[in-house]
Amino acid sequence: MDKPLLQVRNLCKSFGAMAVSAGIQLSVMPAEAHAIIGPNGAGKTTLLAQIAGELRPDSGSIVFAGKDITRMAVHKRSRLGISRSFQITSIFNRLTALDNVSLAVQARTGHSFRFWQRARTIPTLREPAMAMLERFGLADRAEDVADSLSYGEQRQLELAMTLATEPKLLILDEPTAGMGVEESAHMVSMLRSLKGKQTLLLVEHDMDAVFALADRITVLVYGQVMATGGPDEIRSNPRVRDAYLGCEETSGVVHAA
Amino acid sequence: MADLRLLDARGCALLLLLSVLAAVPLYGDPFTTRFFTRIMIYAILALSLDLILGYGGMASLGHAAFLGIGAYTVGILARYGIQSAIIAWPLAMAASMLVALFIGVVSLRTSGTYFIMITLAFAQMLYYFFVSLKGFGGSDGMPLPVRNTLGGIMDLGRHATFYYVVLLTMLAALGLSHRIVHSRFGMVIGGIRENEQRMRSLGIATFRYKLTCFVIAAALAGLAGALIANQILYVSPALLHWTRSGEILIMVVLGGMRSLVGPMLGAMALLIAEEVLSSMTEHWMILLGPLMIVVVLSGRTGIYGLLTKGSRSHG
Numbered sequence: 413m414d415k416p417l418l419q420v421r422n423l424c425k426s427f428g429a430m431a432v433s434a435g436i437q438l439s440v441m442p443a444e445a446h447a448i449i450g451p452n453g454a455g456k457t458t459l460l461a462q463i464a465g466e467l468r469p470d471s472g473s474i475v476f477a478g479k480d481i482t483r484m485a486v487h488k489r490s491r492l493g494i495s496r497s498f499q500i501t502s503i504f505n506r507l508t509a510l511d512n513v514s515l516a517v518q519a520r521t522g523h524s525f526r527f528w529q530r531a532r533t534i535p536t537l538r539e540p541a542m543a544m545l546e547r548f549g550l551a552d553r554a555e556d557v558a559d560s561l562s563y564g565e566q567r568q569l570e571l572a573m574t575l576a577t578e579p580k581l582l583i584l585d586e587p588t589a590g591m592g593v594e595e596s597a598h599m600v601s602m603l604r605s606l607k608g609k610q611t612l613l614l615v616e617h618d619m620d621a622v623f624a625l626a627d628r629i630t631v632l633v634y635g636q637v638m639a640t641g642g643p644d645e646i647r648s649n650p651r652v653r654d655a656y657l658g659c660e661e662t663s664g665v666v667h668a669a
Numbered sequence: 670m671a672d673l674r675l676l677d678a679r680g681c682a683l684l685l686l687l688s689v690l691a692a693v694p695l696y697g698d699p700f701t702t703r704f705f706t707r708i709m710i711y712a713i714l715a716l717s718l719d720l721i722l723g724y725g726g727m728a729s730l731g732h733a734a735f736l737g738i739g740a741y742t743v744g745i746l747a748r749y750g751i752q753s754a755i756i757a758w759p760l761a762m763a764a765s766m767l768v769a770l771f772i773g774v775v776s777l778r779t780s781g782t783y784f785i786m787i788t789l790a791f792a793q794m795l796y797y798f799f800v801s802l803k804g805f806g807g808s809d810g811m812p813l814p815v816r817n818t819l820g821g822i823m824d825l826g827r828h829a830t831f832y833y834v835v836l837l838t839m840l841a842a843l844g845l846s847h848r849i850v851h852s853r854f855g856m857v858i859g860g861i862r863e864n865e866q867r868m869r870s871l872g873i874a875t876f877r878y879k880l881t882c883f884v885i886a887a888a889l890a891g892l893a894g895a896l897i898a899n900q901i902l903y904v905s906p907a908l909l910h911w912t913r914s915g916e917i918l919i920m921v922v923l924g925g926m927r928s929l930v931g932p933m934l935g936a937m938a939l940l941i942a943e944e945v946l947s948s949m950t951e952h953w954m955i956l957l958g959p960l961m962i963v964v965v966l967s968g969r970t971g972i973y974g975l976l977t978k979g980s981r982s983h984g
Contacts, residue, residue, distance in 0.1 A: 464870060466866075466870075485869075485874075486869040486870055487869045487870075487871075487872050487873055487874045487875070488872075488874075490869070490870055490871060490872030491872045495870065495871075495872075496870055502864060502866060502867045502870075503864070503867065504859075504860055504863040504864050504867065505863060505864075506863055507859065507860070507863060511856070514856070515856055515857070515860045515868075515871065516871050518853055518856060518857070519868075519871040519872045519873050520872065524853040524854050524856070524857040524873070524878070525854060525878075525881065526852055526853040526854055527848065527849050527852045527853075527854045527855075528848050528852055529852060529853070530848075530851045530852065531851060531852055531853045531855065531856045532851065534853075537853075573867075573871070577871055577872060
């Protein structure tokens with residue numbers, strides 16, 4: 413098999429006395445869909461923030477596509493091919509849906525120290541952006557301000573922007589968070605369509621979504637990896653069952669409140 | 670459709686205004702010509718602040734510093750016998766850009782209130798720098814003997830000629846700014862204003878774009894400074910005082926942020942209000958204050974917003 417696209421070694425990060433990452437090991441193979449699960453406060457979002465570069469780890473290393481990116485700035489990691497969506501939707505609220513995605517396309521196509529040509533008339537920006545909106549069923553909302561989209565549509569828009577940067581590694585922080593049943597199912601089927609083509613690292617609370625999407629699952633508890641393996645392995649791991657999946661049989665969804 | 674939209678209320682109002690501006694030196698008395706020259710110079714200044722405040726979301730309270738740098742560049746060059754506008758005006762812009770580069774590198778690491786305070790601090794530092802510059806008039810400032818020359822083609826000393834040069838400069842600055850805010854660069858600046866974290870995670874090195882925006886705005890402000898030095902034939906530290914930065918800020922907000930034309934209208938409105946109200950009472954700010962509050966509370970779209978509303982209701 414290939415070398416891992418992302419390799420996290422011994423990652424440690426503390427806020428004061430609290431260790432949010434306590435020696436995390438993680439590797440994500442190319443074209444793999446890798447899910448991170450764990451109870452609230454397990455350090456999932458902080459792990460993603462360190463991989464994306466918003467937080468600096470105290471120690472340990474992060475290697476992406478053969479490059480050590482442990483101390484690299486956010487925008488440089490993005491240029492290398494790490495793109496992410498946020499737990500709390502992060503879009504340009506007062507720009508139109510099309511402008512949102514166009515900006516993402518523009519960010520991919522080199523520097524923007526171009527002062528003369530009207531950005532909204534450049535086909536190489538607008539056409540890929542429009543195609544991306546179509547893919548997400550948002551084409552008829554293209555000229556609407558992002559603020560006016562429904563919550564589910566905004567989540568879709570953020571994913572569209574993230575994909576428009578053509579990332580090598582797509583990081584998703586709870587892509588179905590706060591969505592209704594139908595919207596959530598739509599998002600999961602959208603993500604399934606990426607499987608095998610797009611390397612995916614996601615944090616998700618909805619266990620149905622996790623088992624529908626993930627090739628491999630890492631269980632994080634108190635900043636440490638409790639187990640890593642395929643969905644069946646994780647499902648049948650007695651420690652994981654005790655610590656985390658225990659209530660799954662009754663509710664179908666694990667959501668530590 | 671697009672052609673029809675040019676003829677809406679807003680377009681008509683602006684076209685009318687432009688015709689009035691073009692006619693001022695033909696029919697107005699010298700005082701009016703000089704007064705409108707001043708208005709247009711301040712319009713350039715307000716326009717330049719709109720680039721960083723309205724489009725970039727960076728609230729600078731030190732914008733007058735660049736006006737002062739531009740003016741002093743012209744003044745100091747004149748002292749050494751350099752009278753040509755072709756040399757002095759670009760140098761005024763370059764000097765402002767250089768200072769902006771330095772101020773920007775330091776202050777753009779902050780945002781919000783801290784950015785306001787740092788830009789204010791830098792501007793006041795420069796104010797006191799020129800106050801202490803005894804060789805160039807110190808706190809009294811220094812007069813300029815004559816206006817800059819324009820390669821013998823035109824006599825800027827004539828008020829009407831200078832008026833048209835300022836008018837053309839203003840229109841060029843507007844056209845250039847309009848291109849910039851709608852360009853790829855402008856889109857990035859707008860994205861940073863809306864959500865800087867998102868821009869970074871899209872792969873944009875946000876700092877250098879903000880810095881470039883800041884420096885471009887300073888260049889236009891420096892040009893306005895070169896013009897104002899020629900207009901009043903005098904440069905003094907008062908040009909850089911923080912109250913003047915506040916005035917420019919008021920112009921932008923009053924006229925309507927993020928519309929380019931709005932802040933220019935704001936400059937006109939404020940200077941006319943000052944002229945009219947101050948002849949009635951010394952404390953004319955008492956009358957202007959409530960007006961500002963109404964504008965801000967009515968949705969931050971300012972004078973320009975009122976015009977736009979008008980055009981919408983007309984279809």
